[in-house]
Amino acid sequence: MLKSVPMDEVIQVDGLVKRFGNLTAVDGVSFTVNRGEIFGIVGPNGAGKTTTLEIIEGLQRATTGQVRVLGMDINSTPVAIKERIGVQLQASAYFDYLTLVEILDLFGSFYSTHIPPMELLEMVDLQDKANTVLKKLSGGQKQRFTVAASLVNDPELIILDEPSTGLDPAARHSLWDLIRRVHSQGKTLVLTTHYMEEAQTLCHRVAIMDRGKILALDSIPKLIQSLDAAYRVILTTSKPLDLPREEPPLWEVEGPADGDNASLRLRVKDPPKVLSKIMDQAARQGITIEDLQVVPATLEDVFLELTGHGILE
């Protein structure tokens, strides 16, 4: 297939810098988001994810750099952009004393086009709560409602800032379903998260951000393939297994042995070679292998390798 057809770029960010006094929150970030994809920005708190989104949303001004949304410059046509995007702010609330229908009606009235409230509530499975005031909803229901509210103007692009933070696993899974449903309507989504699992299950492409910079940007399989060691071997033996060093090294020990019932976690580039070495050594030392797993590396591993620290550190 020819790659000459220009991709429809919904967001173009070029050399974005945002400084607050001496602090550089966003330090020269460039990326594009294509129409119809779910684009994730992952990184720890303070990485600059929210600031980047807020500049795209028009809540903050860039110190330097260019941002275009739906082909329009954010500084010259902010209102036209706001008409066509939907935003869920991080930890944002709505009026406590209005019912869900009233809030959607009110926010709908701010836009030139809007979807009927009941249609939105059905999409997020809150039609039973239509006439309940927001105050009385559970955390997961509130979060689903804020997604519905971000869809009120039938936007082409939806920006969700940490949509699943603070949700329990069940509520998180129902939110993921909702995001997939919204995506299936042909919408483009941008979301930030510090849950690697969330990015891995939802996003087509992911930008890994740390300390104001994008360290890597690609689809998840490609990010994992880009690792020097793209597999993990998890090994449990009856006694600690002594693995002699190879030159050049075939593995790297990631996790230490665990008590008597030794277990090892190895970073591995070439699983077949490593497995035969392990079998060999086990037979020679008279050790029984109790469990052996070969798994692909995860986004978390990519993050660790790129930043040298965990996402929650």
Next chain:
Amino acid sequence: MGRLIVANVKMMVRDRQTLFWALIFPLIFVVVFGLFDVGDPDPVDISIIDLAQSPLSKDIQAQLAEIELLDISREFTTAEEARKAVEDGDLEYALIIPQEVAEIGQSQGPSPPVPLTLYFNQANFQINQLIFGVIGQFTDQVNLGLAQAPQRISLSPQAVQDKAVEYFDELVIGLVGMAIMFNSIVVIGVKISGYRQQRILRRILVTPLPLRNYFAAEVLTHLALALVQASIILAVGIFVFGAEIHGNLLWVFVIAAFASIVFLNIGFAIGGRASSPAAASGVANVIAMPMMFFSGTFFPTSSLPSFLPDLVKVLPLTPTIDALRAVAIDGEALWSTWPELAMLAGWIAVSGALASRVFRFN
């Protein structure tokens, strides 16, 4: 914007705390002051112990009984009993007519004056002055009567105000001013800081709604609330407690709405900067409370310590209440209050500039 106003009204009605501040709080003052009878002083309890039991002493008793201010009880029979009752607070005053009164007029020639003893409690300072005056005047008359001196001059009191203005009338108008001030400063301050803390304002900021529409809707809603407040306070004051408002009520509403803008601006300034609704409430009360007391809500500014009135005159609530009283009590036309209105216009400019300067969205 119409929808924003409708939504605002709904929220206001559903949020009981706002309603309390806006409507019930000032009404409590109306009711409390309405129930106190702050007009004429209440009669005082006085016990007369007549040790003389003479025609003159009985005459004195009968004449004292005619003074409306005195409520005469005969519960006590000895001077000591009565003195004890005053000491314990069971009785307000005790007047002792000594035995010597019976001897007055029986001997020829000058005799030393016979003292009537009045026991009183020092705590009731103002009432005491009144009672001393009343009884002193009474003894003078008795003396003159005894000397058979003709009365040459007499006092004929006449009130010079053509309309009977009572303290309560003034107070009701003062409360209207106070209520719109509290409603605007405290309610808006707490509300806006809450919206900021919950990021509701930022959520509105990412929609195409022009911000001025949002603020205009807030202002219009609260102006409407101010007028409802003023109506309720006036209605309860007039129809329940019989306050008399002679002036044009339309002007009262015009001034109330105009002044409300100043206080809304102050509320926006507080709400736009305070870190939390609790902090906003604190700051708002620190600003509103002294104004409530110093700007003449409850008593005239002239009774403040001498260095204060000039300072107090520039507080925005002072011209508000002055203008309200001028049109409501003195029946003046709206334009005759132009110095107050000009001052309020100045305040609108200053407070508006301040609010837009200090306002932060997060």
